[in-house]
Amino acid sequence: MGLLKQRILDEGKVLPGNILKVGSFLNHQIDTELVFEMGKEIVRVFGHKNITRVLTVESSGIPIAFMAAHFLKVPMVFAKKSKSKNISEDVYSVEVPSFTHKNVNTVIVSKNYITKDDNVLLVDDFLANGCALLGLNELVKQAGATTAGAAVAIEKGFQDGGKKVREAGIDLHSLAIIARMDDEHVYFAD
């Protein structure tokens, strides 16, 4: 998706440890117009798949998942990273290691909001080691539902997450795939 790639080139900052900062438009400050276009692109790719729910995990994927769900005309659900008093005990849960934060989160979703009849599109902002998407896929499996596919904004193609997600049989579409990064530049896969 050219619009996203151009913003990454214009505003992305590469930090040590293969961290790409896109906080000026994607995951700290949000350009809502860009996210609208990302939602439209996700629906262009997945719109024919009879998706019934969009699932992400808090927090950075929420705006993208929200717009994808809006254009698909289905509910958006965000899984939560720890047990809240507001969530009933009646949840699906999975342990998900975080690449960014170097910790492990328990990710939960209410059993009310994914059912066995659902055909779920997974959405996230970044795909690095794949743990978040594979964790969401596990929640879908626990519900007896089907994963229709996964849409991510930025795939770090030089890490193994994309390979793992595709090998899990998930129809993955990344709006921008980064082949490599150095201190000066971001190089896209295509």
Add this chain to the structure above:
Amino acid sequence: MGLLKQRILDEGKVLPGNILKVGSFLNHQIDTELVFEMGKEIVRVFGHKNITRVLTVESSGIPIAFMAAHFLKVPMVFAKKSKSKNISEDVYSVEVPSFTHKNVNTVIVSKNYITKDDNVLLVDDFLANGCALLGLNELVKQAGATTAGAAVAIEKGFQDGGKKVREAGIDLHSLAIIARMDDEHVYFAD
């Protein structure tokens, strides 16, 4: 806002400890159409105030803040609840107690995304004891910026947050104000 109040009456569940569950449409599963209408209503109230940025804190306020920012045609910023490796040291920060989770979070926002020239609209899903909004207001003060006002979806009028926020001189607008709740019913203030 009638549409929101009706959904609270139809789907809200009151739990012990004055907890109102609205996870079926507002803060776990999201009805994007409803949130679009909430964004429009927020802009109807605050659209004349020359707002330059919308600020919320992750996670539940993000969809509402996103739509308010979209219709105001300004960037949305979400403050984060703990230090991420993706955030530079160059942040404003404040300690915010959580009513729901009974803990204290360090809430941070990059100095890049609130500047002294900003006129900021604060947005959140719930207003109970006011700590989240007052924390966001403190971040705005640290930046030397101005708080244009605060918009929340649901104010628990029987707690003192609304009073504290208004006494802090913040122009507060709540889309639904709950006067009281019991096991069976939610009663609105008007």
